[in-house]
Structures are given as structure tokens and as C-alpha cells.
Amino acid sequence: MMLGQRIKEERERREWTQDELANTLNVSRQAISKWELGTAYPDIERLIQISELFNVTLDSLIKGDDDLQKKIVIRKEGHNMNFWEFAARFWWLLFPIGGWLIPTIIEAFK
Amino acid sequence: MMLGQRIKEERERREWTQDELANTLNVSRQAISKWELGTAYPDIERLIQISELFNVTLDSLIKGDDDLQKKIVIRKEGHNMNFWEFAARFWWLLFPIGGWLIPTIIEAFK
DNA sequence: TCAAGGATGCAACCATTAGTTGCGGACGAT
DNA sequence: ATCGTCCGCAACTAATGGTTGCATCCTTGA
Numbered sequence: 001m002m003l004g005q006r007i008k009e010e011r012e013r014r015e016w017t018q019d020e021l022a023n024t025l026n027v028s029r030q031a032i033s034k035w036e037l038g039t040a041y042p043d044i045e046r047l048i049q050i051s052e053l054f055n056v057t058l059d060s061l062i063k064g065d066d067d068l069q070k071k072i073v074i075r076k077e078g079h080n081m082n083f084w085e086f087a088a089r090f091w092w093l094l095f096p097i098g099g100w101l102i103p104t105i106i107e108a109f110k
Numbered sequence: 111m112m113l114g115q116r117i118k119e120e121r122e123r124r125e126w127t128q129d130e131l132a133n134t135l136n137v138s139r140q141a142i143s144k145w146e147l148g149t150a151y152p153d154i155e156r157l158i159q160i161s162e163l164f165n166v167t168l169d170s171l172i173k174g175d176d177d178l179q180k181k182i183v184i185r186k187e188g189h190n191m192n193f194w195e196f197a198a199r200f201w202w203l204l205f206p207i208g209g210w211l212i213p214t215i216i217e218a219f220k
Numbered sequence: 221t222c223a224a225g226g227a228t229g230c231a232a233c234c235a236t237t238a239g240t241t242g243c244g245g246a247c248g249a250t
Numbered sequence: 251a252t253c254g255t256c257c258g259c260a261a262c263t264a265a266t267g268g269t270t271g272c273a274t275c276c277t278t279g280a
Contacts, residue, residue, distance in 0.1 A: 003154065017227065028269055033228065040267050041154045043237095044111070044172060058168040059161075062154060108216040127256060138240055143258065150238050153266090 002064035004038040010054040011036075025049055112174030114148040120164040120171075121146075135159055 011021050011032075018032040025032075025046060034040035042050065051058050121131050121142075128142040135142075135156060144150035152160065161168050 001154070001158075019227075027267095029228085030230095030270080031268055033230095034267075037229075043267075044113070044151050044154075044157075047154070048111075048172065058172055062158065062168055108220070129256075137238095139257080140241080140259095141239055144238075147258075153238075 001038070001062065003041060003062050004036045006056075006061050006064065007032075007050065008036040010056065024053065111148070111151075111172065113151060113172050114146045116166075116171050116174060117142075117160065118146040120166065134163065 011018070018036070019029045022029040022032045027046070031040070031042070035042055047058065047061070051061050054061070121128070128146070129139045132139040132142045137152075137156070141150070141152070145152055157168065157171065161171050164171070
């Protein structure tokens with residue numbers, strides 16, 4: 001995850017120390033250090049604060065630079081019954097349907 | 111924060127249950143419930159998973175997306191049956207329909 | 221050369237809270 | 251009536267984010 005690097009990047013771009021950033025966000029300096037080193041992650045509320053403070057999108061902060069982002073689509077199958085699930089449930093319909101259909105067809109060609 | 115509502119929206123849009131979403135994200139169903147109710151927030155790693163699964167930006171997920179807001183109101187109520195749900199419920203219609211259709215077809219080719 | 225101060229990382233501890241397990245209610249279908 | 255599905259509530263556990271204190275590295279200047 002890019003979060004640590006991105007925070008450090010934006011902080012250093014503004015030539016702030018960890019301590020200064022910590023004060024504006026009302027956390028200890030160590031918290032900033034951990035975030036940047038990736039040993040801890042800020043909670044979501046603080047994440048929003050950071051994105052607003054640095055004027056960057058959350059995606060840019062967390063995933064890295066915008067142009068590096070690529071959507072990874074993880075498709076999940078819906079819970080629609082497929083044919084076999086349907087068949088497993090209604091196989092018995094073959095009896096009445098078949099029992100009527102087959103004689104009918106046979107009758108038709110006699 | 112919009113996060114809970116947004117997750118619920120995107121989940122219901124796909125007609126998934128909390129349980130199904132929980133399985134794809136490898137958390138308990140309760141976790142999903144808490145997220146949606148706002149009594150807990152997913153950690154950042156899972157947040158990224160969610161945004162990728164739903165193919166939405168993190169900003170849209172966390173801060174809310176005004177454009178999406180409108181759509182939700184419309185489709186909030188009612189639940190559209192898919193084909194198989196329909197089939198599972200009205201399979202018996204095959205009897206009268208088939209009873210008329212098939213002889214008609216056979217008659218046509220005689 | 222080395223002392224001092226500033227900036228950051230490391231380690232241990234604490235406290236918050238995210239996540240799990242278990243239970244029950246609401247609802248629909250059979 | 252009963253079973254199955256879906257979801258929320260409560261209590262507990264455990265993971266981890268945040269704090270405090272100390273160590274390290276670098277720069278600067280007498």
C-alpha cells in the first residue's frame with residue numbers, strides 16, 4: 001500500500017516535520033512516524049482530514065498517484081440459480097410434463 | 111460519514127446478501143452489518159477490497175457520491191425478480207401454456 | 221573534535237474498537 | 251405450523267492504533 005509513502009511525500013513537499021504534521025492533526029509524532037513507515041494506519045476519520053489537508057483524493061493517498069491507478073474488477077457470481085441447480089430442484093417436473101408430452105407427440109405422428 | 115450507507119447501497123444494487131458479501135471479503139457477516147450500520151469501520155485494506163469489488167472510487171465510498179444518491183432513492187423499494195426467481199415461483203404456468211402451445215405447434219406442421 | 225539540538229525510528233505499554241460467536245426477531249415460502 | 255433466509259443486538263475476544271520514553275543519526279558551530 002502506498003499510504004505511508006504518500007503521506008511522507010506530501011509532508012516533505014510542504015517541508016513540514018512529522019511533529020508539525022502531528023500537531024495539526026492532533027496526534028502524537030509517533031503516530032505520523034508509524035503511518036509513514038507502514039507499521040500502523042490512520043483511521044478513516046483522520047484519513048479524510050489528511051486528504052483535505054493535503055488537497056488530494058483518497059484514492060491518490062491510499063492507492064498512489066492517480067495515473068497509476070487501475071481498476072481491478074473482481075467479479076462475483078450472483079446467486080442466481082444456474083441450470084443444474086434449477087434442474088436439481090425441479091427434476092420431478094419431468095414426470096408430469098413428460099407423461100403428458102410424450103404420448104401427445106406420439107399421438108401426433110400416428 | 112457515508113460509508114455504511116454506501117456499502118449497503120452497492121451491495122443491494124447487486125442483490126447480494128450481507129452473508130455473500132462477507133464471504134467474498136473473508137469477514138463475518140456481522141462485520142458487514144456493523145459497517146453498514148456505522149457501528150464499526152473496515153480497515154484500510156478491506157476498504158480497498160471493497161472499492162475494487164464495487165468498482166467505485168474510495169472518495170465515492172467514504173465521502174458519498176451525490177450522483178449515486180439519486181439512483182438509490184428510486185430503486186430503494188421493491189425487489190426485481192431475476193429469471194430464475196421467476197421460474198421458481200411460476201413454473202406451474204408451464205402446464206397451461208405448454209398444454210396449449212405444443213399441440214398448436216404440432217398442429218401447424220401436420 | 222565534540223557538544224548540542226533537531227528530526228526520526230524503536231520498543232513497551234495502554235486503550236480503543238474492529239471482528240467473532242451466539243441468540244432472536246421478522247418475513248416469506250411450503 | 252415449520253423451516254429457511256436475512257439481518258440486528260449483546261457480550262466477549264483480540265488485534266492494532268496511539269502514547270510515552272529512550273535511542274540513533276545528522277547537522278552545526280565553538
